[in-house]
Amino acid sequence: xxxxxxxxxxxxxxxxxxxxxxxxxxxxxxxxxxxxxxxxxxxxxxxxxxxxxxxxxxxxxxxxxxxxxxxxxxxxxxxxxxxxxxxxxxxxxxxxxxxxxxxxxxxxxxxxxxxxxxxxxxxxxxxxxxxxxxxxxxxxxxxxxxxxxxxxxxxxxxxxxxxxxxxxxxxxxxxxxxxxxxxxxxxxxxxxxxx
Amino acid sequence: xxxxxxxxxxxxxxxxxxxxxxxxxxxxxxxxxxxxxxxxxxxxxxxxxxxxxxxxxxxxxxxxxxxxxxxxxxxxxxxxxxxxxxxxxxxxxxxxxxxxxxxxxxxxxxxxxxxxxxxxxxxxxxxxxxxxxxxxxxxxxxxxxxxxxxxxxxxxxxxxxxxxxxxxxxxxxxxxxxxxxxxxxxxxxxx
Numbered sequence: 001x002x003x004x005x006x007x008x009x010x011x012x013x014x015x016x017x018x019x020x021x022x023x024x025x026x027x028x029x030x031x032x033x034x035x036x037x038x039x040x041x042x043x044x045x046x047x048x049x050x051x052x053x054x055x056x057x058x059x060x061x062x063x064x065x066x067x068x069x070x071x072x073x074x075x076x077x078x079x080x081x082x083x084x085x086x087x088x089x090x091x092x093x094x095x096x097x098x099x100x101x102x103x104x105x106x107x108x109x110x111x112x113x114x115x116x117x118x119x120x121x122x123x124x125x126x127x128x129x130x131x132x133x134x135x136x137x138x139x140x141x142x143x144x145x146x147x148x149x150x151x152x153x154x155x156x157x158x159x160x161x162x163x164x165x166x167x168x169x170x171x172x173x174x175x176x177x178x179x180x181x182x183x184x185x186x187x188x189x190x191x192x193x194x195x
Numbered sequence: 196x197x198x199x200x201x202x203x204x205x206x207x208x209x210x211x212x213x214x215x216x217x218x219x220x221x222x223x224x225x226x227x228x229x230x231x232x233x234x235x236x237x238x239x240x241x242x243x244x245x246x247x248x249x250x251x252x253x254x255x256x257x258x259x260x261x262x263x264x265x266x267x268x269x270x271x272x273x274x275x276x277x278x279x280x281x282x283x284x285x286x287x288x289x290x291x292x293x294x295x296x297x298x299x300x301x302x303x304x305x306x307x308x309x310x311x312x313x314x315x316x317x318x319x320x321x322x323x324x325x326x327x328x329x330x331x332x333x334x335x336x337x338x339x340x341x342x343x344x345x346x347x348x349x350x351x352x353x354x355x356x357x358x359x360x361x362x363x364x365x366x367x368x369x370x371x372x373x374x375x376x377x378x379x380x381x382x383x384x385x386x
Binding site for chain 1: 206
């Protein structure tokens with residue numbers, strides 16, 4: 001069995017690992033988590049038994065490091081608001097993403113929903129890979145993602161827009177055409193979901 | 196419409212800094228061409244090979260990954276000793292590329308040929324494919340010797356440029372005939 005030189009994985013995927021880490025733990029700790037993921041991946045690499053799905057494997061390792069990070073954060077400060085991970089820090093904040101509001105709401109999702117929706121859309125993993133990372137079934141992954149999206153839609157719909165009369169053909173809760181709700185732009189529909 | 200999920204920027208604009216690995220490499224633009232320098236974690240050189248383009252580089256690195264370890268990283272600092280030794284030789288300051296080598300990328304026959312070559316044909320000297328074949332007790336294998344030298348993973352370091360065809364001319368060379376002529380001229384100027 002032949003594995004490509006590790007440098008190739010770094011060159012091909014470091015941006016995706018960094019993005020996923022940012023989606024899972026926020027901009028401040030993303031670097032630490034990504035760095036840890038790379039260190040662990042490098043250590044484990046020669047023992048891999050298949051060269052297929054190296055990207056999924058890297059993102060799964062990243063997710064595991066992100067979970068460790070959240071666990072440590074909870075232990076050191078049990079009262080920490082989980083939503084605080086997206087709040088601007090005191091020291092040199094990395095540039096805010098243009099959809100900072102969206103990420104604050106993603107951060108505030110229940111952890112499993114947050115992880116599922118970030119793995120699915122930031123990691124661009126299919127439900128089988130998301131399920132593998134979360135240690136669950138593809139069906140459950142699908143449900144976590146759709147629950148997360150439903151919550152985000154409710155959170156992010158502008159109250160004024162929501163109060164306005166809604167076209168009967170496009171009810172708010174399923175409206176892929178509702179451009180006022182950022183999350184609809186995010187994921188008009190999960191392409192893996194026949195809907 | 197672009198998804199904010201898909202366009203979330205990385206938290207950094209730098210790839211991760213990785214430490215200690217089994218194999219490190221760098222691509223070096225030397226006086227005789229673009230070369231790939233590969234070293235083991237114990238400092239021994241695995242390859243000083245001509246890599247005119249990315250495809251050649253990838254082929255060598257995949258061979259290293261298969262033969263030694265897939266933990267192959269681009270870490271220029273680890274290759275400094277080899278880079279310096281090569282530069283000393285190419286600038287005429289040194290008469291050999293003074294680095295420990297590991298011939299794990301070579302076949303048994305290649306190893307015989309290259310070891311015999313390095314120990315018997317000195318700076319400024321020349322030999323022929325036929326004479327080298329005789330030296331490794333395969334007097335009829337001049338062509339096989341040529342092939343073995345053509346795949347030399349440690350070009351310049353193990354001086355396959357000193358081997359010429361008996362019929363005249365400089366013969367083939369992994370780095371191209373111009374590089375071979377340049378090395379021969381370098382050695383005859385100082386030798």
